[in-house]
Amino acid sequence: MVAPPPAPTGWRRWAPGAEVLSHYKWGWLRHDLVAGLVLTTMLAPVGIAYAVASGLPGIYGLYATIAPLTAYAIFGPSRIMVLGPDSSLAPVILGVVLPLSGGDPGRAVMLAGAMAIVSGFACILGGMARLGFVTELLSKPIRYGYMNGIALTVLIGQTPKLLGFSVKADGPLRGLWAIAEGVISHRANWAAFAVGAGTLGVILALKRRPKIPAILVGVVGATAAVSLLDLADKAGVAVLGPLPGGLPHFVVPVPGVDDLLPVLIGGLAVALVSFADTSVLSRVYAARTGASVDPSQEMVGLGAANLAAGLFQGFPISSSSSRTPVAEAAGARTQVTGLVGALCVALLLLFAPNLLQNLPSPALAAVVIASAIGLIEIEGLVRIHRMQPWEFWLSIACLLGVAVLGVIPGIGFALSIAVIEFLWDGWRPHSAVLGRADGVKGYHDLRRYPDARQIPGLLLFRWDAPLFFANAEFFRERILQAVAEAPTPVQWLVVAAEPVTSVDVTAADALSELVEALRSRNIDLRFAEIKDPVKDKLKRFGLLEQIGSGSFYPTIGEAVKDYLAAHPATWSDWRRRAR
Structure with missing residues (x-):
């Protein structure tokens, strides 16, 4: 029996990715290169889609891909985890930047970057204090509830873009009413809907075939259809437009005094949601590979990635349950896969920024909607209802809290319920x-x-x-x-x-x-x-x-x-x- 390697000490303890890279085997390189190239086909459209869903210009989705992947390759403990913009964070970011930015894209980017820095510091400090266990305080019913609520919020927020019009509504319920009014008043662009619905159908149909890049096929098909049929000019289908070239710059976002509290609350909410997702995904892949999981180091890695995103014109990021399986299926061996993906996105910005200019907005909405559908948990709730109905209704209460109060207050509501649930058994024990x-x-x-x-x-x-x-x-x-x-x-x-x-x-x-x-x-x-x-x-x-x-x-x-x-x-x- 081979003895396990000794635990790293000193700086190597906090930079496990660098430790892996320092002992890199050249036999892994071919696998990591191929996996990185395959991963890139998803990184660009998904990053742009989640940036737009977060209320930011699409280019910042690529910025929020490059720096976090590089930082996680150094500080992240998982060899194949892929981090970047995520649909579960989009409504949290949007809930902060939309009311505070006043329609100014530059201000929205600054606020989102500040949220990423708050989230990054919170995760790093929590990881160094060995607080990686905190998400275990969120029971499955509560986690299912607020994630289902976030998914519902994303679906409602992206449906107008799928229909080719925009709405101004505060909260998911008002959003539903505004969508109904838009359809009744004939504001829907049915050509845009056909493009978006077609993209969504392709993505959902191909999700059952993990070896086929469903998002890439759907987005390329939609872009080709819009270009060949000239739907942008003839039918008014919105497209992404040309992207500015060049790499992101180092910028320290400094919010105003009036913005500090919303940014702080939003950043902490992002830290909670992103680490809850990342810790679950990390455990899943660690179980598959037989590796051990250090949730506190995972917290540090996630924090470093968010900090890098905030300092290089990005916005809050999380692990990805859609891109990580792609990297795994493509044969990823180490964090070099993420570095290859980051490098390819950087090359895209330097040499081919106009490659995605005809990408239709409804197709981007379809990408986000497909991801939101993946967040929905129904089978688990049915099982909980069968086993313990009161926990099922606890989950529904968390869902309604997010849907009625909004994402950030809803997450706070879910946390309050978690604390009450945690204390109840001890308060009135058997x-x-x-x-x-x-x-x-x-x-x-x-x-x-x-x-x-x-x-x-x-x-x-x-x-x-x-x-x-x-x-x-x-x-x-x-x-x-x-x-x-x-x-x-x-x-x-x-x-x-x-x-x-x-x-x-x-x-x-x-x-x-x-x-x-x-x-x-x-x-x-x-x-x-x-x-x-x-x-x-x-x-x-x-x-x-x-x-x-x-x-x-x-x-x-x-x-x-x-x-x-x-x-x-x-x-x-x-x-x-x-x-």
């Missing part, structure tokens, strides 16, 4: 009074085993959660309720504390009060199966001395044995009776 059931080893919940017997004078109580400020009073109430409902006067109360993994100061104070309240009723409080770290905390809080060091037992059975020795009771265990 607890049980235990008894001895015939024929079953151990002590079990009386609600599950109603025929189980209790030892007279002994109350066995299990608490299935950490003890902390939010549930301390509830713990006290459940204990006293169990004492009041006991079939015989209680002399000992033994808490089966194996599930209790922590105790905070508030809970310790409540526990101290409970000890005195029980003593006033001549009831001894004892603990069984409590973990040593928790016991150490009780000692630090002074509770070990108050309760008594002899009141702690390694097992429930030892506590029962001690009780029966001190308080003889009419009791025989089923195993003894079975002899």
Whole structure:
């Protein structure tokens, strides 16, 4: 068995891509070159489409492709992950730049770049602080809900472009109404719709054949149709137009004072959504290749890519669930694939900027819509509804939050629900009074085993959660309720504390009060199966001395044995009776 290589130290720890490149094998180069060339056929049209969907000129989608791919090749841990503009971020970016830019493209670019820098710093700092686990706090229902809401927002936002007209509406619901009004008032350009719908149909039909570049086929076909039939002049189909040549420049975007708060909130929302997507995709591909995943380093890599995008005239980016499979299918071996793609896009800007000038706007809308459809999760929601309906409705609430409130407030709403869901199990956890059931080893919940017997004078109580400020009073109430409902006067109360993994100061104070309240009723409080770290905390809080060091037992059975020795009771265990 070959020993795993030692973990990198120093700067190599934070630049795993550079570490891979420093040990690059020339046998990989042919595969990476081919994969990079194949990837380029998607990078250009997709980057332009997502830039337009974000409210920015299309050229900035190419800028937001070059710098992030280069940065991720150095700082990213995944060998085949492709980063760049993404449909899930488009409505978040649009929600910030559209109201603040006042229709000024330069101002929109500055605001989007500032968002990318905020997102980049947030991810880098989070990764260096080893906070890569944070997205695990978002349950699947919540993640499905806000992503479905984002997908719905993208679909509504791109439908007017597919129909060849524009609308001004604040929010998805108003957008739907504006689309209906536009169609009823005969503003739709049906030639543009035919181009866009045809492109969308081709992309969706070819998605089932991963070896065929569906987006490239659809976009090239649409561009050829518009050029050959002269639909731009004869039917008014909007096209991209000539792109400015040259590479992006280093620019530090500086928003005004009034823009700081929206940019900050938008950048943090981007960081959350992009890292949630990236961490999931990273785990999927790591599982396929048998590699390990370091979510914190993935956070650093994503942050570096966003920072590079913001400083080189780009906008926020994320991992791509559509371009990464293309790179994998084309035989990508390392991050060199992304570098080849970035180089090809740069060469396109330098030597052939007018190659895409006849690209029709409805086809770009179709690219974004096809990606948004890929964000929609239905099968998973059906499964959740079948298994646990309340989590299904939780997901629907998150979807409606995004659809009704808008993307950024909707994500905030989803986060609030996530926090509440996270706290709920600890706030009102399960607890049980235990008894001895015939024929079953151990002590079990009386609600599950109603025929189980209790030892007279002994109350066995299990608490299935950490003890902390939010549930301390509830713990006290459940204990006293169990004492009041006991079939015989209680002399000992033994808490089966194996599930209790922590105790905070508030809970310790409540526990101290409970000890005195029980003593006033001549009831001894004892603990069984409590973990040593928790016991150490009780000692630090002074509770070990108050309760008594002899009141702690390694097992429930030892506590029962001690009780029966001190308080003889009419009791025989089923195993003894079975002899």
